[in-house]
Amino acid sequence: MMWSQLRTYGAAAVALAALAAATGPAGTSEDDRRAVWRAAYRPPSVIPFPETNPYSPAKADLGRRLFFDPILSGNNDRACVSCHRPDLAWSDGRARASTLVGGDMDLRTPTLLNVAWQDGPLGWDGKFHSLELVARAPITGIGNMNSKIPEAVQRLSADESYREAFAAAFGDPVVSAERLDAALATFQRLIVAGKAPFDRWISGDEAAIPDAAKRGFDLFNGRAGCSGCHSGWSFTDSSFHDIGTATGNDIGRGRLMPNSVALRYAFKTPTLREVGKRAPFMHDGSIPTLEAVIDLYDKGGIERPSRSRQIKPLNLTAEEKADLLAFLGTLTAEGDRDETSAVFPPQAPTP
Ligand code: HEC
Ligand code: HEC
Structure with missing residues (x-):
């Protein structure tokens, strides 16, 4: 931690x-x-950066430029931002990400909000060990950005302004795969959820959210047990659970951990920040609305050995469901945010 x-x-x-x-x-x-x-749920005051890849403004600037630049894709037609869009809470509004070859991927694009606080492996099934190790997968994915790392490095090296930006970030103009990873990760750690009515409420403004949302907050932490997994200021334990939805071969982390009963059908607990802007929901985009998500938890999902013991039928009343929904509505930031949301504390530490 x-x-x-x-x-x-x-x-x-x-x-x-x-x-x-x-x-x-x-x-x-x-x-x-x-x-x-x-x-x-109080927000921390600084963004955590690993010692192996400390923050610097030049590295973050380089990472931002790379994130938005189709130069990293084989045909110059796609960038990270094609799927992780700031205007769609850093996801893409689709049930499942689109491939270049026609058809969809198996997975929905996760938001990158608060990715700096994800403690442990990334990806819906935890296939990525760290933020630094994610980028090469989309860059080289044939249905995704469809490039090759040596090609990306070569193209960046051939661009004088990129050589300058690498020199500003790393001290010399050499472009390498490791530096590309480091810069992209540094930028992504600045993608922080903006200040929402909920944040004003927990810092003492009683009028910031309606009473229904306060009752929903009590349910969330009390009888409905949501905070057992959606915990802390990012509303995630960064862990993997079977909530009783996936079926068939869609076994999530079970594919990587075949000997664990509990990890069969287990997926990463998503943050609930900006959740109102991120429909459709779940790793496969199978649940269209927040009302449907709440109904699902109310029923308790498929009973099977892997299902988390925290998931069980809740028997919520219609009013309780409405209260939970009102609470989830308080997690969406207000007003315009800049592209990284870094206007709201937590701030990046001064280098
Ligand atoms: C075609 C859409 C698409 C593009 C382009 C794309 N991503 Fe993603 N991204 C996804 C999907 C889908 C996942 C989920 C993959 C998984 O769980 O296995 C994902 C997962 C991630 C994650 C893990 C987030 C988490 O919460 O676990 C990070 C970080 C990420 N992408 C960063 C990037 C970066 C950096 C780029 C550009 C180099 C990029 N993505 C390009 C669709 C995309
Ligand atoms: C046992 C852990 C656990 C508990 C308890 C839990 N969740 Fe979840 N939640 C998850 C996981 C894991 C997912 C992702 C499942 C998937 O992708 O298939 C999820 C997904 C969600 C999503 C969709 C978010 C998105 O971006 O797709 C919402 C909304 C949500 N949960 C709200 C709640 C509410 C409200 C409660 C309480 C009634 C609750 N959760 C209880 C683990 C849990």
């Missing part, structure tokens, strides 16, 4: 201890429970 997250959880523990001291161990009231829950 990264230190910034520790600080977030640390704040929750401190709040809990203070409450226990104030109210005694015998019981905390509804409001006290809510206060403790709220503290667990």
Whole structure:
């Protein structure tokens, strides 16, 4: 766990201890429970960068340029931004990503929001070990950007302005695959969710969200058990679970971990930031609306050995479902954001 997250959880523990001291161990009231829950979602104040690839503005600028540049695709017709679009919460609005060869991929494009806080492997099934190791897959995918790493390196080396940008970022103009990975990852860590009504509420503005959403927040953390997996300020535990939806050969992390019962049909818990802008939902885009997502959790999914023990029929009333929906609606940022959303703390550390 990264230190910034520790600080977030640390704040929750401190709040809990203070409450226990104030109210005694015998019981905390509804409001006290809510206060403790709220503290667990406070945003950290800086973006975490790994020691092996520290932040610098020049590296982030280079990464931003690469992310938006079709030069990385074989036919100059596609860039990272073709699928991870800032105007669509860094996804693409499709059920499954489109291939260059016609037809769709098996997977929906995940948002890149708050990817800096993903602790552990990336991708719906965790096939990527780190953010630095993701980019080569789309660049070389035949149905995707359909290039080759030596070709991408050669094209960038032939461009004087890229040689200058690599020199600014790395000290000399050599273009290498590792530097390409490092720059793209540095830019992507700046893709941070903007400030939403929910953030104003947890920082003390009681009028920021309606009462229905507050009741939905209580359900989310209480009886409905959503926070068991959608935890912390990014609303994800960065882990993999079977929520009882996928079927057939679509076994997610089970393909990589064939000996684990629990990881059969398990997929990465997605962040819920900007969730209202990211339909359709799930790894395969199979659930069209948030109402349908809530109905699915209400029913509890397919009962089988791999299904998480946290998933069970909830028997929510119509009002409770509406409250949960109102809560999810508070996670969408307000107003215009710049392309990276880095206007809202957490900020990148000064290099
Ligand atoms: C054709 C659409 C498409 C393009 C172009 C594309 N991606 Fe993706 N991206 C996807 C899909 C689909 C996945 C899910 C892959 C998986 O889980 O196996 C993904 C996953 C990712 C992830 C993992 C996110 C997470 O939460 O686990 C990152 C990071 C990422 N892409 C970055 C990039 C970068 C950088 C580029 C450009 C070099 C790029 N993508 C180009 C569709 C695309
Ligand atoms: C056992 C862990 C777990 C629990 C508990 C859980 N979720 Fe999820 N959630 C996941 C996983 C894993 C996915 C992705 C599944 C997939 O892609 O097939 C997901 C997907 C979602 C999505 C779709 C997001 C997207 O970008 O596609 C929403 C919305 C959501 N959950 C809301 C909730 C709500 C509301 C609750 C409580 C009623 C809840 N979740 C409880 C693990 C969980």
